[in-house]
Amino acid sequence: MADQIRVLVVDDIPETRDHLTKLLGFESDIDVIGSAASGREAIQMAGKLHPDVVLMDINMPDMDGITATEQLSTTAPGSAVVMMSVQGEADYLRRSMLAGAREFLVKPFSSDELTASIRQVSLREREKQSRIRAGAPVTPSASATGDGDGGQIVAVFSPKGGVGRTTVAVNLAVAVAKELGKRVVVMDGSFQFGDVGVLLNLNPKSNSIADLIPVLEAGEIDSIDTFVVDHSSGIRVLLAPPSPEMAEMITPAAVKQVLEILRRSHDLVVVDCTAFFNDTTLAILDAADVILTMLSLEITSIKNIRLFLEVAEQLGYESGKVRLVLNRADSTLGIRVADVEHSIGRKVDETIVSDGRSVVYALNRGIPFFVSNREAQVSQDILRLARSVVGERAGAAAGADSRKSAQKKSLFAWR
Template identity: 35%
Template sequence: MARILIADSSEDSRRILREALEFEPKLEVVDDVEEGSELAQLIGPLNVDLVLLDQELEGADAVELAGRLRQQHRHLGVIMTGRSPSVGDVRAAMKAGADDYLPKPFQTSEVIDSVQGVATRVEQRRAQLAVHDVGGPVAAKVVSVYSPQGGVGKSMLAANLAVVLARESGRPTVLVDLNLQFGDIDLMLNINPERTVAAVIQRMNQLDAELMESFLTLHEASNLKVLAAPARPEYADTITVFVVEKVLQVLRERHTYVVVDTPSFLQDTTLTALDHSDEIILLTALDLLALHNTKTALAMMQKLRYGPEKVKLVLNRSNADVGISPEDVEQTLEYDISAFIPSDGRVAVTSVNEGEPFVLSQPKTQIAQSIRRIAYQVMDREEEFLDEGAEPGPSQPSGGGGGGLFGWFRG
């Protein structure tokens, strides 16, 4: 589905465009703005595919803005709009990178035809960017999301992270649900897999990148592909270390980003995934049990010679006021925190219940922005995220820590 942002200073024009597009099943208007100063900051956070940009938009040189947006977001479709445009207006818009020009007053059929045509072009751009970047091909990266403590939001992070990588990198991305007994990624993404990782076993001798595609399920809203966990817990024992190694090896061939949602308990298949990962996101939270288990996990990873360039510590619910601060966490674990995810139970629970990742349904929230930042760290593009001026949300609780039980644990 193409996500559309309307930028027009006229309230009537914004309304007409919304009404023209509201019943098109593959088009979604995610927001509208009336000033140019708002536009650039929303493209990334709202995962915008296409902008309808009025040439007389207040607070901006629309032609210059169109060119800048196309440079920053190479997949982006831009349709310029304007009243009685001259040949020079149209030529300037096209030279800046606009895909089409819609004259006012709008005709519904023309709006739909133009938007659908440009949306198709955006899909083609994404496909091309998925193969090669300006700087050449990007090496595949396997990113495992792990936590030794259940209930800290590991699968939530894995699902939303993978969706952001799929949409905003413009590169093929796959999410592997390695919670072999009770995987729930399919529920979080509201998908119905016809085949799971258990089906791979029967074709191991023939398994290659092309055959692997038949075992993947597409999440249409993000273009993310998913290798789902077995449908029944008893199938978990059939997934061996060899199967995990082969699956990750084959997925690397066609996917730039392979995100693995691992179980909390350590077993051979989990360790295999961690061994074959380029990066491990180690998730913890502000409670004693989670921190104790995280300390143990870090000690184990250090014995396996996983360095800080591989293991990134992420603190979830980082602004919870529970008497423990992020500084306490770093001091106790003797490890730097790479990223913070603020607490937002309402957004997270609603996302799970509705089967829609909050990075899509609630992209402006602090929790969604914090996960976007982690995704940009994975892509080695964090500076680009920071240049947007987005606020990832508070990282710390208001109260300090270090006393009580936590002081005892640290000591």
């Protein structure tokens, strides 16, 4: 049947190949059309069989999964690779994505995670192919743009820690709630070491995502209200688990489900992501309508941004989904914004000034600076960011124009 997803399984261990083949045999829309024991064999078979999806192990003698994936991107560009590995390290994920893999599964994974990944990758690839055939630009699907039911999901991400994600996520949320009158929730997506609660001075014993997930899995959820905490600034918060080991229960599928629920009852869902590029972060980035990618004027931050932009392209994110936000943009560190833009080959979309006094004063008191120092330039920069993120959805064309002029102004202000 034309709709069947044709899968090639690649793993050097015969039992694993058999197990995966059997598992996938239960799915009526998936056909395993072959299995290969090495990277080299995978390339030969993919050339003949043209699978939709290649389920690829990373560690194999002969040729490893990353090298094989790299070669497949030229020999079998229509086959999308889902990488499997026992190593969940950021470096493996990044190298796989750069090699052209579309998804990354960390062993052991459930059969639901496996089939969901295969379906998602295959759907994304089919959409991409049909757009290419139609000659249309690559744009995200309706669900990813938030055109469906509910609000917008904005992920605040950076491939490097300490660049101001939590600070920006929280203050952006407050600005949208207070000034633009929207219903806003912040999800702390830094599941192991989240600090959104600290910035907002919330009781660490409050309910968190760790309480929500078991209820969701049992299918007993009536309302999200019990699990989100109201903050005096007008925003709501879904906290990270109280202890790091509880983060393990949070799977990519659960994250997607939680985001969908939050989206249904809010105009804006802001997610503070970790800098660790793992499978749950990827689930958040996939679900997001906009990824505010934070960078600073430091050479390591710039290098990581360049790599992330390559990964984002491999993942099929359209360029408008990723927005570059330069934090502490006026710091005098010897690197100018023009150098940054030249190095990453792209314009910075938004800038936020450095204001240690307002930011640290607010941090120490557990109040967002947008509340305690509303008139400061840093708050005004946050408001401009808020307007551009939310306004864009309301009126795409008009929003883009005003964004351009606002952006020009802010660039000239400190250049």
